[in-house]
Amino acid sequence: MSDLETKIISPVPGSYNLANYQETKASFTWEDTAQELSFHKTGKLNAAYETVDRHVDEGYGDKIALHYVNDDEHRTLTFKEVKDKTDHYARILLNNGVTKGDRVFIFLPKTPECYISILAVIKIGAIAGPLFEAFMEDAVKDRINDCQGTVLITDNELVKRVPKKDIPSLETILFTEEIEATPYDSSRQEDLVEWVDEDDGLIIHYTSGSTGKPKGVLHAHRAVTHHYQSGKWVLDIKEEDVYWCTSHPGWVTGSVYGLFAPWLNRATIVIQGGRFSAEKWYQLIEDLKVTTWYSAPTAFRMLMSQGDLYKSYDLSSIRHVLSVGEPLNPEVINWAWNKLGFRIHDTWWMTETGGHLIVNLPTEPIKPGSMGRPFPGIEVGILDAEGNELPHGSVGQLAIRAPWPGLMKEIWGNKDKFDSYFQYEGWYISGDLAVQDQEGYVFFQGRDDDMINSAGERIGPFEVESKLIEHPAVVEAAVVGKPDPIRGELVKAFITLGNNYPETKELLEEIRIFVRKNLSAHAAPREIEVVKELPKTKISGKILRRKLKQAEIEKSEKLHV
Numbered sequence: 001m002s003d004l005e006t007k008i009i010s011p012v013p014g015s016y017n018l019a020n021y022q023e024t025k026a027s028f029t030w031e032d033t034a035q036e037l038s039f040h041k042t043g044k045l046n047a048a049y050e051t052v053d054r055h056v057d058e059g060y061g062d063k064i065a066l067h068y069v070n071d072d073e074h075r076t077l078t079f080k081e082v083k084d085k086t087d088h089y090a091r092i093l094l095n096n097g098v099t100k101g102d103r104v105f106i107f108l109p110k111t112p113e114c115y116i117s118i119l120a121v122i123k124i125g126a127i128a129g130p131l132f133e134a135f136m137e138d139a140v141k142d143r144i145n146d147c148q149g150t151v152l153i154t155d156n157e158l159v160k161r162v163p164k165k166d167i168p169s170l171e172t173i174l175f176t177e178e179i180e181a182t183p184y185d186s187s188r189q190e191d192l193v194e195w196v197d198e199d200d201g202l203i204i205h206y207t208s209g210s211t212g213k214p215k216g217v218l219h220a221h222r223a224v225t226h227h228y229q230s231g232k233w234v235l236d237i238k239e240e241d242v243y244w245c246t247s248h249p250g251w252v253t254g255s256v257y258g259l260f261a262p263w264l265n266r267a268t269i270v271i272q273g274g275r276f277s278a279e280k281w282y283q284l285i286e287d288l289k290v291t292t293w294y295s296a297p298t299a300f301r302m303l304m305s306q307g308d309l310y311k312s313y314d315l316s317s318i319r320h321v322l323s324v325g326e327p328l329n330p331e332v333i334n335w336a337w338n339k340l341g342f343r344i345h346d347t348w349w350m351t352e353t354g355g356h357l358i359v360n361l362p363t364e365p366i367k368p369g370s371m372g373r374p375f376p377g378i379e380v381g382i383l384d385a386e387g388n389e390l391p392h393g394s395v396g397q398l399a400i401r402a403p404w405p406g407l408m409k410e411i412w413g414n415k416d417k418f419d420s421y422f423q424y425e426g427w428y429i430s431g432d433l434a435v436q437d438q439e440g441y442v443f444f445q446g447r448d449d450d451m452i453n454s455a456g457e458r459i460g461p462f463e464v465e466s467k468l469i470e471h472p473a474v475v476e477a478a479v480v481g482k483p484d485p486i487r488g489e490l491v492k493a494f495i496t497l498g499n500n501y502p503e504t505k506e507l508l509e510e511i512r513i514f515v516r517k518n519l520s521a522h523a524a525p526r527e528i529e530v531v532k533e534l535p536k537t538k539i540s541g542k543i544l545r546r547k548l549k550q551a552e553i554e555k556s557e558k559l560h561v
């Protein structure tokens with residue numbers, strides 16, 4: 001680690017919401033945060049009220065809450081307009097019989113209606129289940145079935161990927177086109193807020209591990225404490241900020257730091273539709289004068305690969321940039337610092353943790369290659385295989401002293417899985433491996449399991465393997481992450497073929513498209529290699545993904561020497 005010490009990037013002078021990390025860390029408790037939100041007065045809360053309605057009540061109704069940009073379309077909505085639209089959606093949900101605790105899924109592209117639907121569900125005390133817009137039939141079906149969703153909000157386009165007859169619990173499908181066309185009298189000012197307990201269900205995000213189908217990670221309303229405080233200190237949000245998080249609300253980053261945290265802190269958010277394009281992204285920053293930008297290493301690497309393109313845009317509005325989801329290479333940090341003139345602040349957390357845990361604060365030095373230091377109120381442990389804490393400098397399991405407000409409430413219908421995160425007394429085990437230096441900086445060392453991280457998205461090998469073997473030509477399959485300079489990892493499948501299926505380029509392409517069409521584009525293997533047999537353990541006959549992955553890592557290292 002010693003060579004990294006020399007490359008520290010000092011903080012940019014300025015005025016930040018959290019001025020002194022060490023002092024704050026020494027005295028901070030989460031109860032302090034709760035005092036700033038409305039619920040400490042009554043003990044009851046509602047995350048949708050805290051996120052939007054509160055600002056209208058406090059006199060900020062005319063402030064711009066969002067900019068929506070998609071090609072030539074540009075819309076803005078004020079906090080009052082977002083509140084009214086949320087009420088409208090909430091009224092329709094109530095009219096359709098939705099009650100507290102029901103699971104209502106939202107399958108929409110990144111549009112204001114997606115954000116508004118999530119808030120409407122939450123406002124009436126139901127649990128929001130946002131789905132990533134690129135999901136295909138099986139991905140949609142498995143998630144709604146797992147927690148028996150009863151209502152789905154979607155649109156005329158995405159509904160084509162909802163296999164309604166395979167989802168028995170689904171009673172009602174609501175279309176945003178119809179909701180938008182239904183008149184709503186906002187002067188009625190109904191009080192639609194369902195006041196709930198801190199521990200009541202808020203949002204369910206499905207996420208992948210190394211085994212089984214995706215799991216439903218359920219968060220509670222109390223998580224807003226975490227969202228608010230980390231939005232204030234880590235995103236450093238001020239009211240005048242124009243804040244852009246590039247993630248879709250179907251992923252936890254898109255809901256927690258795309259919706260809750262910035263709006264809890266009353267920022268104006270940017271919602272950008274459409275696919276990644278370096279030109280459009282730079283243009284958006286210039287046009288909307290984005291001040292605060294949260295994205296992922298893959299996006300930064302894609303921008304970096306465009307060379308001097310950044311010189312054609314005015315990026316001077318930017319004052320704070322953050323990254324999450326996968327390892328942020330020191331090269332990328334140095335590129336941004338030397339060429340674009342800003343530091344990229346890496347942050348580490350997970351769907352299960354509900355909010356930032358390890359962060360780079362704007363007032364603190366950055367050590368490129370490190371994910372940062374524990375958020376105030378958070379204690380990190382590096383544990384050995386028996387759950388004992390290891391000294392600084394040793395690689396071990398990255399663990400966090402539990403609980404904290406954002407921590408998941410449960411894994412839907414799977415207590416064993418939930419308990420598996422807490423096998424050592426007092427600790428949450430992340431599944432990541434890490435090392436911590438003397439000053440508390442944490443360095444990511446890889447996953448402790450077979451989970452794949454491609455472009456910052458978690459992909460469970462089991463889900464992809466299960467889909468592959470549904471194809472008639474495929475007998476067995478093993479799926480691993482292959483190192484990739486842009487995407488971090490890409491999904492690579494090893495398969496064995498049935499006797500009647502000779503290996504041809506066309507067949508492999510057909511298999512790839514089969515996964516893409518049924519599961520989702522992001523999980524479809526970018527590479528498929530046909531093998532005679534897959535490596536397996538002698539005793540249980542389990543496929544040894546690790547061996548395949550190790551071979552891929554070695555191959556890629558050879559290419560780089």
Ligand code: 6R9
Binds near residue numbers: 207
């Ligand atoms: C928020 C989010 C969580 C997994 C996590 C880790 C990886 C996240 C990272 C990082 C290196 C970072 N990860 N942040 N790896 N550096 N700054 O990404 O949640 O989709 O659940 O993924 O992503 O492996 O365990 P999620």
